[in-house]
Amino acid sequence: MSIIEIENLSHTYMKGTPLEHKALKGTSMMVHEGECIAIIGHTGSGKSTLIQHFNGLIRPDSGKVVIDGVDLTKKRIDIKGLRRKVGLVFQNPEDQIFEKLIGDDIAYGPFKLGLPLKEVRERVKWAMDMVGLDFEEMKDRQTFALSGGQKRKVALAGILALKPKILVLDEPTAGLDPKSRNELLDKIKFLNKTENLTVIFVSHNMEEVAYLADRVYVMANGTDVLSGTPEDIFTDKEKLQLYQIGTPETVQALYRLKDLGYNVDTSAFTISEAAGEIIKVLANGEGENRG
Amino acid sequence: MEPIIALENVSFSYKINENSTVSVLKDVSFSIFPGEYVAIIGHNGSGKSTLSKHFNGLLTPNTGEVWVKGHNTKDDSKKLDIRKGIGMVFQHPDNQIVATIVEEDVAFGLENIGVPRQEMKQRIDQALEVVKMSEFRNRPPHHLSGGQKQRVAIAGVLAMQPDCIVFDESTSMLDTFGRNEVLQVMRKMNEMGMTIITVTHRMSEAAEADRIIVVEDGKIVMDGKPREIFKHKEVLMQLQLDIPAVSQMAEMIHNQIPTFSKELIHEDELIDEVKRVSKVRSGEVV
Numbered sequence: 414m415s416i417i418e419i420e421n422l423s424h425t426y427m428k429g430t431p432l433e434h435k436a437l438k439g440t441s442m443m444v445h446e447g448e449c450i451a452i453i454g455h456t457g458s459g460k461s462t463l464i465q466h467f468n469g470l471i472r473p474d475s476g477k478v479v480i481d482g483v484d485l486t487k488k489r490i491d492i493k494g495l496r497r498k499v500g501l502v503f504q505n506p507e508d509q510i511f512e513k514l515i516g517d518d519i520a521y522g523p524f525k526l527g528l529p530l531k532e533v534r535e536r537v538k539w540a541m542d543m544v545g546l547d548f549e550e551m552k553d554r555q556t557f558a559l560s561g562g563q564k565r566k567v568a569l570a571g572i573l574a575l576k577p578k579i580l581v582l583d584e585p586t587a588g589l590d591p592k593s594r595n596e597l598l599d600k601i602k603f604l605n606k607t608e609n610l611t612v613i614f615v616s617h618n619m620e621e622v623a624y625l626a627d628r629v630y631v632m633a634n635g636t637d638v639l640s641g642t643p644e645d646i647f648t649d650k651e652k653l654q655l656y657q658i659g660t661p662e663t664v665q666a667l668y669r670l671k672d673l674g675y676n677v678d679t680s681a682f683t684i685s686e687a688a689g690e691i692i693k694v695l696a697n698g699e700g701e702n703r704g
Numbered sequence: 705m706e707p708i709i710a711l712e713n714v715s716f717s718y719k720i721n722e723n724s725t726v727s728v729l730k731d732v733s734f735s736i737f738p739g740e741y742v743a744i745i746g747h748n749g750s751g752k753s754t755l756s757k758h759f760n761g762l763l764t765p766n767t768g769e770v771w772v773k774g775h776n777t778k779d780d781s782k783k784l785d786i787r788k789g790i791g792m793v794f795q796h797p798d799n800q801i802v803a804t805i806v807e808e809d810v811a812f813g814l815e816n817i818g819v820p821r822q823e824m825k826q827r828i829d830q831a832l833e834v835v836k837m838s839e840f841r842n843r844p845p846h847h848l849s850g851g852q853k854q855r856v857a858i859a860g861v862l863a864m865q866p867d868c869i870v871f872d873e874s875t876s877m878l879d880t881f882g883r884n885e886v887l888q889v890m891r892k893m894n895e896m897g898m899t900i901i902t903v904t905h906r907m908s909e910a911a912e913a914d915r916i917i918v919v920e921d922g923k924i925v926m927d928g929k930p931r932e933i934f935k936h937k938e939v940l941m942q943l944q945l946d947i948p949a950v951s952q953m954a955e956m957i958h959n960q961i962p963t964f965s966k967e968l969i970h971e972d973e974l975i976d977e978v979k980r981v982s983k984v985r986s987g988e989v990v
Contacts, residue, residue, distance in 0.1 A: 426847050427847070432843075432844055432847075434843075434847050436847075453879075455851075455879060455881070455882075456848075456851030456852045456878070456879060456882055457848065457851075457852055504877065505796050505798060507796070554720070555720045555721070558718045558720055558726055559749070560748045560749045560750075560752075560753060561748070561753065561795055561873065562747075562748030562749070562905075563748055563749055584877060587876040587877050588748075588795060588873055588876045588905065589748060589905060590746070590747035590748050590750075590905050590944050590945065591905065591907065591944065591945055591946035592747060592941075592944035592945070592946075593747065593748055593944065594905070617851075617877070617878060617879035617880065617882075617883075619880060620949075657881055658880075659879060659880020659881060660880075661949075662908060662948075662949040662950065662971070663949055663953065665971065666950065666953070666971050666974055666975065669971070669975050670975065670978060673975070673979070675978065675982070684949055684952045684953055684956070685956060687953055688952075688953040688956035688957050689956075691953065691957050691978055692956075692957055692960045692961060694978070694982065695957070695961055695964070695978065695981055695982055695985060696960070696961070
């Protein structure tokens, strides 16, 4: 069943002024419940504008947006209910942290939902565990003295504590160190696969797109120009060039070898798969420009 | 040669409430010399950003001294010289964009230091060209995407023609192409003689530098050339860091094919090594 349905959506900033800017020009997207979707595309392609439609932060100028049965083109909608279903974590985590203490900040949402204190505490504990923050050690720490990466974790925990049905992440791992990044990606994968949380994330990091996404939408100039599995996208060299899509570092190296005439499979994303491709080629004693 | 930035026994802590503090930097000493390209790595909360804010006197040490071009950062009368010398580009461009039109934002710093109009125009043109944002010069920055804003912020710093630019995780919001562009700009500026300091979580980006400083729990735990640093995979993993994807691939290939070097850190080296080994294995004379 589709949980998000977007058809021919357009959005223009500062309409009717000399600074009018068309951010979305008839884009479409379909997300099924439980899917993990990556949105990639150049800076300015409309990704951030698109995801702000998911919880009604921006209402459609024209086109159709239906989120879990809620038609956003209708004038009267249950916006509170929608925002309870759709958790959105922004690019700048500072923007959504406002309490003095970490624990209080994460508890804010569940508390406002009117949950009993015991459950609020449970949820905060669970959410902090999910993002890899130690509950006992960190709950009474001040938020302002946190590093950028830690703030990002707090912001994500605050959203997770609301137990949304759809989780929308804008650059989820920007600013995280390699270990925190891998841990967070594993947690997102866990939530998606075992808790059946629908995940949509915007990313510039092709390694994490390859690792997480079931399907990828490529945005360019305010529309969806391409969609498919990571394998479909990263093996379509023509399209990669046309839309200037980056590939994971591993795939990048494999493409260069392929251009030199080595018979490698460029759909090997992970480091061990990519290394395996090179080992295969070297073990077979293949030289340059053969075959 | 005189260092451009010198830290002497620097300690710094944030006050978190009336009677407790969090100690972030602990007795840190090192120097950065003109023309160096230095990457600073360390896990979240290790003290990297606090450290980089000491480079131009945004923060001053609780104990110890920081010298920038021979001036002590605690000396308020030298603050302007210090800030002119060391430009900073932060993680979130929103925090450093002030004007309502891109070119005015780039001009902001220049107006403040009274650069003549003609020269100002020239410097803005050049800076926007370098970051490939010329076509956006008349756009309001708040409707640009994160990556575009970051490039505007870099242009604003570039236009000031500092001796050194500190990039504090400035590429973490950019796409692959944007990042490569910025990395090329960094390399180009370094070749032109500018000192570059970059704080990053991306190991392949740190590998681009000539020197890597590893920060852990407010102290410098490693300092050396990228190739030396990335030999210590186990130590780096313990520090919640990593080695570049290329190095990981090289190590796996080496384990199967011992003649394949495992000490590779750049993509070019990996490609060359595959060429070399495949020639040897197919019986050609090297």
